[in-house]
Amino acid sequence: MAVDLHTHSSASDGSDTPEALVARAAEQGLTALALTDHDTLEGVPRAGAAAAEAGIELIPGVEISLEWPGRGMHLVVLFLQPGEGPLQGRLGDLQRSRRARNRLIVERLCELGLPLSIEEVEAQASGGSVGRPHVAAAMVERGYVVDPVAAFDLYLAAGRPAYVDRFRLEPEEAIELALRSAAVPVLAHPHTLGIDTRAEMAGVLERLAAAGLIGLECHYGTYERDGRSGMVALARRFGLVPSGGSDYHGRFKPDIRLGSGRVGLPVPGSVLEELRAAVGARL
Ligand code: AMP
Ligand code: ZN
Ligand code: FE
Ligand code: FE
Numbered sequence: 001m002a003v004d005l006h007t008h009s010s011a012s013d014g015s016d017t018p019e020a021l022v023a024r025a026a027e028q029g030l031t032a033l034a035l036t037d038h039d040t041l042e043g044v045p046r047a048g049a050a051a052a053e054a055g056i057e058l059i060p061g062v063e064i065s066l067e068w069p070g071r072g073m074h075l076v077v078l079f080l081q082p083g084e085g086p087l088q089g090r091l092g093d094l095q096r097s098r099r100a101r102n103r104l105i106v107e108r109l110c111e112l113g114l115p116l117s118i119e120e121v122e123a124q125a126s127g128g129s130v131g132r133p134h135v136a137a138a139m140v141e142r143g144y145v146v147d148p149v150a151a152f153d154l155y156l157a158a159g160r161p162a163y164v165d166r167f168r169l170e171p172e173e174a175i176e177l178a179l180r181s182a183a184v185p186v187l188a189h190p191h192t193l194g195i196d197t198r199a200e201m202a203g204v205l206e207r208l209a210a211a212g213l214i215g216l217e218c219h220y221g222t223y224e225r226d227g228r229s230g231m232v233a234l235a236r237r238f239g240l241v242p243s244g245g246s247d248y249h250g251r252f253k254p255d256i257r258l259g260s261g262r263v264g265l266p267v268p269g270s271v272l273e274e275l276r277a278a279v280g281a282r283l
Contacts, residue, residue, distance in 0.1 A: 002266035005034040006245025011043030011128030015250030018047035028259040032057035080183035087177040097167040108162040186215030219244025221261025
């Protein structure tokens with residue numbers, strides 16, 4: 001019994017539709033799949049319907065970027081139901097800030113002599129969260145760059161001329177909103193925090209656990225099997241559930257396979273039961 005608790009669909013920056021993602025999960029023999037698109041639950045109803053048909057469990061979720069000085073702190077929020085709620089409401093703010101930012105990026109590109117319309121960018125997305133990957137795709141279509149990697153390297157990555165920063169929630173605020181929404185906050189891919197020492201990582205986990213963090217992504221698409229036991233031990237030390245997922249994006253990150261990542265996850269189904277118990281304990 002294996003599960004995958006971190007994936008993206010075409011409702012954000014994955015290439016598979018929610019239905020195709022679920023079909024692939026069933027093919028891989030997964031018993032449960034979490035859809036965790038960036039800042040949006042838009043793919044959840046479609047994925048849920050497909051999962052019910054395929055006989056696998058769909059856990060609704062999102063991935064949110066947080067304020068953090070290092071490379072990036074992301075929170076995967078599991079069991080977040082579409083509809084009204086504290087965190088669900090904040091997702092609306094994040095979408096509005098994304099739209100404002102996309103307009104600024106397009107303005108910058110125009111100033112750089114690369115005219116592009118916001119409509120062309122939005123046409124690259126199928127609703128949901130629109131962001132830099134869609135700007136990159138529109139730039140490729142215009143023939144401004146050979147591929148999306150070049151678009152990021154030359155224009156869109158942090159520090160490049162068309163880069164515009166965006167609004168992010170503070171870690172404590174996001175965790176609190178998740179808990180108030182009866183959802184489970186999990187710290188995603190801790191390696192992107194840019195922390196080198198175990199002592200420093202322990203300090204961060206202590207801070208986030210005190211804020212109510214429930215899980216730590218110990219199994220990840222690019223983590224070697226060897227490094228994981230240390231991460232699991234660290235999670236247990238702070239009472240965190242060792243969660244995990246591939247961070248599958250379909251053909252946009254072709255080396256990451258659903259359910260197994262680059263090096264072979266798998267995430268045991270028992271993790272999901274522990275996370276479910278954590279939600280139950282809070283309700
Ligand atoms: P956004 O949420 O609009 O800031 O876009 C972030 C997404 O852009 C990430 O999830 C990646 O999929 C993609 N991305 C970020 N940096 C790069 C890069 N240097 N090269 C290619 N894709 C990137
Ligand atoms: Zn992504
Ligand atoms: Fe992430
Ligand atoms: Fe992700």
